Structure formats: C-alpha cells, structure tokens
Amino acid sequence: MTHAVYAVSENGRAAQPQDSPAQLAVLPERGTLRSVAIVGLGYVGLPTALGLHDSSLTVFGIDVSGHRLAAIRAGTVDLVAADQERLGDALTDTDFHLTDDAADVAMADAVIICVPTPLDRHLTPHLRPLSSACRAVVEHARPGQTIILTSTSFAGTARELLAEPLEKRGFTIGTDIYVAFSPERIDPGVPNHTQHATPRVVGGVSAECTARATEVLQRLTSSVHPVSSPEAAEMTKLYENTFRAVTLALANEFAEICGTMSLDPIEVTLAAATKPYGFLASFPGPGVGGHCIPCDPHYLLWQLRRLRRNAPITETAMASIAARPKHVVDRAGEVLSDAARGLRGSRVLVVGVSYKPGVQDLRESSALEILVELKRRGAEVSYHDPLIPHITLPDGSRLSSEPQPHGRDWDLAVMHTLHPGFDYQWVKACPRVLDGTYRFEAVPHRAVV
Ligand SMILES: NC(=O)c1ccc[n+]([C@@H]2O[C@H](COP(=O)([O-])OP(=O)(O)OC[C@H]3O[C@@H](n4cnc5c(N)ncnc54)[C@H](O)[C@@H]3O)[C@@H](O)[C@H]2O)c1
Structure with missing residues (x-):
C-alpha cells in the first residue's frame, strides 16, 4: 500500500520543514x-x-x-x-x-x-x-x-x-x-x-x-x-521503575530487620531467591542513584497530584529511599561510637562514589549526600573512586579521589560502590569498615548499614 500524500526525495531533503x-x-x-x-x-x-x-x-x-x-x-x-x-x-x-x-x-x-x-x-x-x-x-x-x-x-x-x-x-x-x-x-x-x-x-x-x-x-x-497507546508504554516504564523503587526500599527495610536479629540479609535474600516463582531478589545498599529510580516515580507522583490522587506505597518507598543516606551516616556514627569515638573530628573515607559499579555516573549518587552529611556532622571526609578523579558536592565543595589510599589513614571506611576489576584489599588495614554494599567480605571487622 502506498500512502500517496507527500514526496520524500532519495536523500530526504526534498521536503523542507517550512513546507506545509x-x-x-x-x-x-x-x-x-x-x-x-x-x-x-x-x-x-x-x-x-x-x-x-x-x-x-x-x-x-x-x-x-x-x-x-x-x-x-x-x-x-x-x-x-x-x-x-x-x-x-x-x-x-x-x-x-x-x-x-x-x-x-x-x-x-x-x-x-x-x-x-x-x-x-x-x-x-x-x-x-x-x-x-x-x-x-x-x-x-x-x-x-x-x-x-x-x-x-x-x-x-x-x-x-x-x-x-x-x-x-x-x-x-x-x-x-x-x-x-x-x-x-x-x-x-x-x-x-x-x-x-x-x-x-x-x-x-x-x-x-x-x-x-x-x-x-x-x-x-x-x-x-x-x-x-503511547500512554500505556509510558506507564509501563513508570511501573517498572516504581516497582524497582518499592522492592529496593523493602530490601533496605529487611536488611535493617535482619541486622536487629543478627541475621545476614544477603543470605536471607539469596535463600528467598531460590523460590522459582513469586519472588524477585533485590539487594540492600547505601542508597539508590542514577537517572531512573530516584527520579521516575516522582514523574508519576507529580501527575497523580494533578489528578488529585495519591499512591501511598510509592510515596512511602520514595521517602524511605531518600532517607537512606542519612541512615548510612547514623550507622557510621554508631560504628565510631562503639570504638569510643564520634563522627566529629574522625577521618572518614567513602569508597566508591558513582551510583553503581562500573560507571562514572554520579547523578543522584547517594555517596554525595553521605559525604555532605558526614561533613555537616563534623567528620573529615575523603573519598576514593578509581573511575572518578574529582567531585563537586551538593554544598559546592570540591574533592579529589585519594589516588592510593592506605587503610590506616582513616578512622572509618564507608564502602559505597565497588567497581569490578579493582583491588580493595588495602581496606583491610582500616580499623573500622561500614559496608553499605553488604558484599564486601574482605575484612572481619566489618559492620553493615
Ligand atoms: N541512564 C540510564 O540508565 C537510563 C536508562 C533507561 C532510561 N533512561 C532515560 O533516558 C533518558 C535519557 O537519559 P540519559 O541517561 O541518556 O541522559 P544523559 O544526561 O546521559 O544524556 C542526555 C543527553 O541529551 C543532551 N540534550 C539535552 N537536551 C537536549 C536537546 N534539547 N537536544 C539535543 N540534546 C539534548 C544532553 O546534552 C546529554 O548529552 C532519560 O529520560 C532517562 O530517564 C536512562
């Protein structure tokens, strides 16, 4: 079937935008x-x-x-x-x-x-x-x-x-x-x-x-x-990423519950994931980042506000996700106080600042908020990320990655993002390690978020 209405030349130039x-x-x-x-x-x-x-x-x-x-x-x-x-x-x-x-x-x-x-x-x-x-x-x-x-x-x-x-x-x-x-x-x-x-x-x-x-x-x-329709496709994406936000908020909540009961949340999640139907594993972490999960559900919530509708599960998940970096800093304070120290004046190194492993993308990374909050509470902050040489924090201050950190130089290392292909054994020498990734098992003296 030919749609015999308009001419398009071989190179596509015949029809000019100004033509009706x-x-x-x-x-x-x-x-x-x-x-x-x-x-x-x-x-x-x-x-x-x-x-x-x-x-x-x-x-x-x-x-x-x-x-x-x-x-x-x-x-x-x-x-x-x-x-x-x-x-x-x-x-x-x-x-x-x-x-x-x-x-x-x-x-x-x-x-x-x-x-x-x-x-x-x-x-x-x-x-x-x-x-x-x-x-x-x-x-x-x-x-x-x-x-x-x-x-x-x-x-x-x-x-x-x-x-x-x-x-x-x-x-x-x-x-x-x-x-x-x-x-x-x-x-x-x-x-x-x-x-x-x-x-x-x-x-x-x-x-x-x-x-x-x-x-x-x-x-x-x-x-x-x-x-x-286009609307069904647009809503599909919002559902996918809202689903992800809700499951990540739930994974973080379960990690905290497991912590209270001295259980390993990763062990529990991997065990639940052996169920062949009805369960999709999401893993806890130090916070979500990137251009999708922290943003997309807000496009939905914004539209729902205009329609005078609410979405309590999505709203709670997004509030919980937004609160995660402060929770990491609270935990950092607890780990230091267990060693009779406080955040004020302690040297804290955040390891990995991109929002996920293997990328140089800092957008919405929870590491930035963690660094600002640590600073606000009086810690002397530094970071190490082999993929990101410099960062500007939301408070406007600039930091450069510690090129070859030695574990002993810090009172606490906060593991935020572990990039594949890099060696993190040096962290072993750090006296205290707070593992926001839940996957850093290289040190025995590790606490989790
Ligand atoms: N990054 C992801 O993982 C991912 C995954 C799925 C969907 N998305 C969605 O895809 C879209 C793009 O995301 P991204 O991560 O590629 O963004 P990005 O910020 O990496 O890149 C966007 C590019 O668009 C350019 N740009 C901005 N305004 C422009 C304009 N008017 N004309 C031409 N270029 C313009 C910018 O200069 C930039 O290079 C977003 O809606 C995002 O939510 C992103």
Whole structure:
C-alpha cells in the first residue's frame, strides 16, 4: 500500500520543514528505513546511535552540548568495552554524523529522542530539555518520518509534546507522520544486559505508528512488545521503575530487620531467591542513584497530584529511599561510637562514589549526600573512586579521589560502590569498615548499614 500524500526525495531533503505537508506528494513505504537521527547522545542515546549504526543505517547524532560532542569525537566517553569499540568504528565511517544542529532531524527517516528527564530541587519534573528537544523535532519534522520518544516521562508526554504540535503543523498522525513512545531499558555499565537482548515495549498513536516504530526498534532488539497507546508504554516504564523503587526500599527495610536479629540479609535474600516463582531478589545498599529510580516515580507522583490522587506505597518507598543516606551516616556514627569515638573530628573515607559499579555516573549518587552529611556532622571526609578523579558536592565543595589510599589513614571506611576489576584489599588495614554494599567480605571487622 502506498500512502500517496507527500514526496520524500532519495536523500530526504526534498521536503523542507517550512513546507506545509499539503505542498508535498508520496510517502515512503514501510521497509524503506535508511537513516535515523538520535536527539540526545547521553548514556542512552549514544549506545542507541551505535546500535543503529551497526545495523547499517546512516546515523545523525544530535546533541546540544558541544562538550559532549567533543568527548564523543575524542572517544573519552563512559561506555562499556564493546561500545567503545563500536564508537571507534563509527567515528571513521562517513555514515555516522555528529552535530549540534537540530535541523539535521530533517535528514532522517526516523527520529529517536533520548534527552534527560530530571527533577528540580522540589522533586518536580524538570521538563525543559524534553520540551525543547520535542519542539526542535516538531519544527524540523518532515512527512514520512517515524518519531519515537524514549525519555522516561509522565503518561501523555508523547501526545502532548509531539503528536498535538505536529497536528498543529498540519500533519495527520498515522497517515503522513508516525509518533510512538518506547521506553528505554538500557543498563549502563552492565555488559550482559545488551540492548539487543532486552525486549522493547512500544505504543504508537495509531496502529500504523506502532508498526513503523517497531520497524525501527527491531534494528536494536530482537523482541518488541506492542501496547495499545503511547500512554500505556509510558506507564509501563513508570511501573517498572516504581516497582524497582518499592522492592529496593523493602530490601533496605529487611536488611535493617535482619541486622536487629543478627541475621545476614544477603543470605536471607539469596535463600528467598531460590523460590522459582513469586519472588524477585533485590539487594540492600547505601542508597539508590542514577537517572531512573530516584527520579521516575516522582514523574508519576507529580501527575497523580494533578489528578488529585495519591499512591501511598510509592510515596512511602520514595521517602524511605531518600532517607537512606542519612541512615548510612547514623550507622557510621554508631560504628565510631562503639570504638569510643564520634563522627566529629574522625577521618572518614567513602569508597566508591558513582551510583553503581562500573560507571562514572554520579547523578543522584547517594555517596554525595553521605559525604555532605558526614561533613555537616563534623567528620573529615575523603573519598576514593578509581573511575572518578574529582567531585563537586551538593554544598559546592570540591574533592579529589585519594589516588592510593592506605587503610590506616582513616578512622572509618564507608564502602559505597565497588567497581569490578579493582583491588580493595588495602581496606583491610582500616580499623573500622561500614559496608553499605553488604558484599564486601574482605575484612572481619566489618559492620553493615
Ligand atoms: N541512564 C540510564 O540508565 C537510563 C536508562 C533507561 C532510561 N533512561 C532515560 O533516558 C533518558 C535519557 O537519559 P540519559 O541517561 O541518556 O541522559 P544523559 O544526561 O546521559 O544524556 C542526555 C543527553 O541529551 C543532551 N540534550 C539535552 N537536551 C537536549 C536537546 N534539547 N537536544 C539535543 N540534546 C539534548 C544532553 O546534552 C546529554 O548529552 C532519560 O529520560 C532517562 O530517564 C536512562
């Protein structure tokens, strides 16, 4: 079937954004995908661009940050080894373009938007990056394109920020342009969780939108699960990450319960995980971080407030997660007081500051809040992280990683993140170790959070 409405030339340039759709003539068939624009080349967008380039598509990587583009061109970005190799190949290929010019959206048959969706300091969605990226995509969209939003956001975002403004430009969604939402499930720093092996959920504004978006996503993954609308796909992501937040809050609570009863929470969790159905293991830790778990459920809660609805389980889980770093500091105080010391004046080393092992990502890392709170209570703080040479704390102060720490130089080591491939045996010499990871068994004199 030909959608005989608008013309798109071989290189996709014939239809200019300023043209009204009615000035144009024949739409591309399904199965003619040759190029894709990725808007936002961060932890999600860059591996996505590399995956699509690997599948023989011409890729236009678009990012507003000159700094980010320079780091990508220099190959100094934080990627797993396989992606580093793919980036090296892509950078030498004429089919891989990097630009800060959003007008290049018009060059591509498909557009994938993966810009950040953070919170402001009132835990309210900070939508400016997403609104401005969607505005640019709408402005430069051309007939025949498939536009997929992948940034995590509230249910209704793809319709509100893409479909409705495109309709105002004169497009008919599902006939001459295609809009869908497909949440991203990438797991940065974990080489086994590849995009290819991770199923994608997709919901289009119409069945044709879902079909066109599926065609794009099949370049990235072997399994695509369609749902009935973009809102269903948006809510799927919010449910996944709210589920994770609730189970992590519960895992932390159980760890504290086990501590009260002198039981090992990891032993208990691993034993529970032998049940082949109805239990999914989550492990306690020093706090959650990153761009997803501490943020995404607040997109849901924000939307529910507007709808005058509450979600007590989600709210309690998020409050519990937010309180975790202070609990770590309370425990640090207890461990020191058991040795007749206090936090004030004690030298405390936080080991590992990224939010999870194997990444250089500090966003929302609980280590930052732990360091600030330790300082506030009078401790002399330092940190060691082989992947992160310098940090700026939320209070504005800067610290540099202790390059070769000696255990004896500190009164207490707080284990926050253990990166794979590094030796932490030196911690043995530290007189007191508080293990926020629950997995650091190298020392006998260890207490857990
Ligand atoms: N990082 C993860 O583990 C992960 C996993 C699943 C889903 N997500 C979701 O994916 C989305 C992107 O997250 P991320 O971690 O890749 O973010 P990121 O901060 O690593 O990268 C976003 C990139 O977008 C660029 N950008 C911002 N505004 C732009 C604009 N208007 N036009 C073009 N580029 C722009 C930034 O310069 C940055 O390079 C978020 O919604 C996040 O919740 C993230």
